[in-house]
Amino acid sequence: MAKNNNNNIFKASWTYDEAPESIDHIQIKEQYDLYIDGKFTKPIKGKYFDTINPSNGEKIANIAEASSEDVDKAVKAARKAFKGWAALSGKERGKYIFRIARLIQERAREFAVIESLDGGKPIRESRDIDIPLAANHFFYYAGWADKLEYAFPNRDPKPLGVVGQIIPWNFPLLMAAWKLAPALATGNTVVLKPAETTSLTALKLAEIIHESGIPKGVVNIVTGAGETGASIVNHSDVNKIAFTGSTGVGKYIQKATAGTNKKLTLELGGKGANIIFEDASIDQAVEGIVNAIFFNQGHVCCAGSRLFIQESVADLVIEKLKRRMETLIVGNPLDKNTDIGAINSKKQLKTIENYIKIGINEGGEIYQPECKFPTQGNWCAPTLFLNVSQSHRIVQEEIFGPVLAVQTFRTIDEVIEKANNTPYGLSAGVWTEKGSKIFHLTQKLNAGVIWGNTFNKFDATSPFGGYKESGFGREGGLHGLKPYVKFE
Numbered sequence: 001m002a003k004n005n006n007n008n009i010f011k012a013s014w015t016y017d018e019a020p021e022s023i024d025h026i027q028i029k030e031q032y033d034l035y036i037d038g039k040f041t042k043p044i045k046g047k048y049f050d051t052i053n054p055s056n057g058e059k060i061a062n063i064a065e066a067s068s069e070d071v072d073k074a075v076k077a078a079r080k081a082f083k084g085w086a087a088l089s090g091k092e093r094g095k096y097i098f099r100i101a102r103l104i105q106e107r108a109r110e111f112a113v114i115e116s117l118d119g120g121k122p123i124r125e126s127r128d129i130d131i132p133l134a135a136n137h138f139f140y141y142a143g144w145a146d147k148l149e150y151a152f153p154n155r156d157p158k159p160l161g162v163v164g165q166i167i168p169w170n171f172p173l174l175m176a177a178w179k180l181a182p183a184l185a186t187g188n189t190v191v192l193k194p195a196e197t198t199s200l201t202a203l204k205l206a207e208i209i210h211e212s213g214i215p216k217g218v219v220n221i222v223t224g225a226g227e228t229g230a231s232i233v234n235h236s237d238v239n240k241i242a243f244t245g246s247t248g249v250g251k252y253i254q255k256a257t258a259g260t261n262k263k264l265t266l267e268l269g270g271k272g273a274n275i276i277f278e279d280a281s282i283d284q285a286v287e288g289i290v291n292a293i294f295f296n297q298g299h300v301c302c303a304g305s306r307l308f309i310q311e312s313v314a315d316l317v318i319e320k321l322k323r324r325m326e327t328l329i330v331g332n333p334l335d336k337n338t339d340i341g342a343i344n345s346k347k348q349l350k351t352i353e354n355y356i357k358i359g360i361n362e363g364g365e366i367y368q369p370e371c372k373f374p375t376q377g378n379w380c381a382p383t384l385f386l387n388v389s390q391s392h393r394i395v396q397e398e399i400f401g402p403v404l405a406v407q408t409f410r411t412i413d414e415v416i417e418k419a420n421n422t423p424y425g426l427s428a429g430v431w432t433e434k435g436s437k438i439f440h441l442t443q444k445l446n447a448g449v450i451w452g453n454t455f456n457k458f459d460a461t462s463p464f465g466g467y468k469e470s471g472f473g474r475e476g477g478l479h480g481l482k483p484y485v486k487f488e
Contacts, residue, residue: 016329019336021123026110028200031062034070034223035206037077038216044069049225051199054120055333055342055377063199066222071191071231074220078162078189079237081217086159086187090146097145097184099212101138104131104177107208111201115173116333118200120342120378121296123334133458134177137476140460141181144481148186151478157485159187160263161239164232167202168245169195169344170299170400176202178475179242180219186484188240189218191232195245196225197345230256238262242483244301247398247424247469265473265483267301267465269398270426273419273445274304274455275409278312280431284453286320289404292429292455294328294382297340298402299348301470302427304455306395308415311408318386318406325382326369340402343378352380352401359385359394359403390421398424412437416444425467429455448474 031048033040047065052058066074085093104111111134112126121130148157163183167175172194183190194202206221222228226249233241233256240263243253247269257264274292276285292304309317333341343349360366367384383403388395395405409415419428428447430438438452448466451457458464463479465471473483 016337018332020332021113021116021334021336023113023117023334026113028061028114032199032203032223033064034066034074035203035210035219035221036070036074037220038210040206043067044073049196051118051197052345053117054344055374057376060118061200063196063203063223066193066224066228066231068227068231070222071228071235074191074222075162075164075232075235075237077217078191078220081215082159082161082189084215085189085218088187090148090185093185093187094142094145096212096214097138097142097181100208100214101135101142103208103211104135104138104205107204108132108135111173111204113334114204115201116341119169119172119198120333120344121299122338122341123336124338125296129458130171130174133460134173136460137174137177137181141185141480144182144478145185148481148485151481152485152487155487157186158488160484160486161188162237163188163190163240163242163484164235164238165190165192165242166229166232166245167192167194169198170296170301172198173201173205175244176205178480179244182475182480183242183484184218186481188484191220191222191238193222193224193229193232196223199223233257240264240484242473243267247471250471263483265465265475266471267473267475268426268469268471269400269424270301270303270466270470271306271396271398271422271424272302272304272427272429272447273306273308274429275415275419275431275441276307276309276313276317277430277432277437278310279433280313280453281433282313282317282320285431286317286324288429288431288453288455289321290324290328293404294340294402295456297343297380299344299400300456302449302456302464304427304429305399305404306419306422307404307406308409308418309406311410314408321384322367322369325367325384328369328382330371330379330381331374340382343380343401346378348400349378349380352399352403355394355397355399355401355403356383359388359392359405362388362392362394364388364392364394364405390418396422412440416441420444420446423469426470427451427466
């Protein structure tokens with residue numbers, strides 16, 4: 001892979017000692033079955049697949065592969081449970097959801113370690129962001145469960161019925177919380193499918209759900225790959241599909257549900273614009289750039305993967321950004337010093353490497369810090385591309401890895417036009433000292449979420465979602481309740 005020969009001029013002169021998180025306190029079974037109708041049950045066809053630690057290639061556990069017959073069994077259990085769950089008072093439903101939140105908090109350390117083992121993300125991110133946010137979503141929607149008449153005044157909201165939910169591999173537990181909590185609060189029952197490469201925390205969540213005493217059949221968790229997800233999407237007795245994942249799969253789901261009575265929300269890919277104005281706090285902005293694209297190895301649908309810097313400060317920002325990139329530590333996800341962990345799978349690593357080759361072949365100027373990778377596992381150095389244009393594929397297409405494409409601009413109108421010149425519309429960031437400039441761009445940028453002087457800030461009370469090929473519908477906040485209710 002191409003390297004910049006001048007990388008060493010930025011190299012830090014100090015190193016950190018290793019600070020690995022202990023794994024002695026976690027419990028992982030050799031084999032995990034499906035969670036259907038309040039109990040763990042073996043798949044009808046008896047098939048299992050391996051879940052792999054992306055940082056060393058070692059097998060962690062066997063995971064059940066659900067067939068269409070297993071999905072049908074789960075949907076029937078959810079349908080049977082729906083009447084009783086929907087009839088419960090909001091106060092009683094809220095008690096169960098609140099209990100789930102508390103149990104996640106109690107086992108937060110275990111969840112954080114398993115999330116990093118199974119997904120490859122740094123333990124600092126799992127510990128400080130994913131797990132606390134997951135608990136917060138359950139807490140937040142537990143509070144809404146008995147207040148739906150205030151969420152939708154004079155409209156008499158009713159639950160939809162059985163909800164099929166399919167979540168991605170980049171934020172496994174957090175995405176499960178985003179989807180489960182509002183669905184349960186509004187009185188629906190659920191069949192949830194986690195991504196095949198990161199099923200462990202969803203199955204550990206099934207243990208917590210079971211421990212909470214929630215009525216059997218209210219939550220069912222089936223594991224598997226694309227065929228399992230397709231069985232959920234195409235099942236005739238599912239009332240709603242909620243999907244987070246790639247735009248390509250989202251388009252398939254939209255076609256599959258067209259002409260049916262199923263409600264649908266899609267949270268898909270992104271190519272977020274991160275805009276740095278000349279009056280921004282440069283050091284703060286550089287930290288924001290790093291967080292926007294290298295957080296979770298760039299496995300973030302709303303990542304700030306397109307950087308626009310005002311021309312007058314471009315050289316300064318790029319120099320500071322290169323210096324900061326040299327300090328980033330790539331390595332063991334369980335090391336508390338690690339900034340960038342392992343790429344989630346060999347397949348995704350190959351995709352990222354192919355895009356880096358495309359960027360080089362199209363004439364982009366690549367910059368990568370020197371990184372000493374572990375001998376095993378899936379690793380990619382943080383990557384910067386300079387001298388690219390709007391027509392470059394690495395500027396237009398979602399890479400889903402630690403790859404940043406940099407362009408410059410002179411005027412506000414120019415950067416608005418460039419930022420909006422993409423099929424996606426999920427996120428954007430604006431860095432400036434002038435609030436009026438931020439508010440102006442929020443009206444002009446085609447993005448569902450726009451951050452001001454920060455990036456990748458999430459909160460259970462704030463809605464999240466996109467436009468164009470980034471999907472439709474919102475998750476989080478009061479807005480996150482609406483996709484799970486109907487008005488009669």
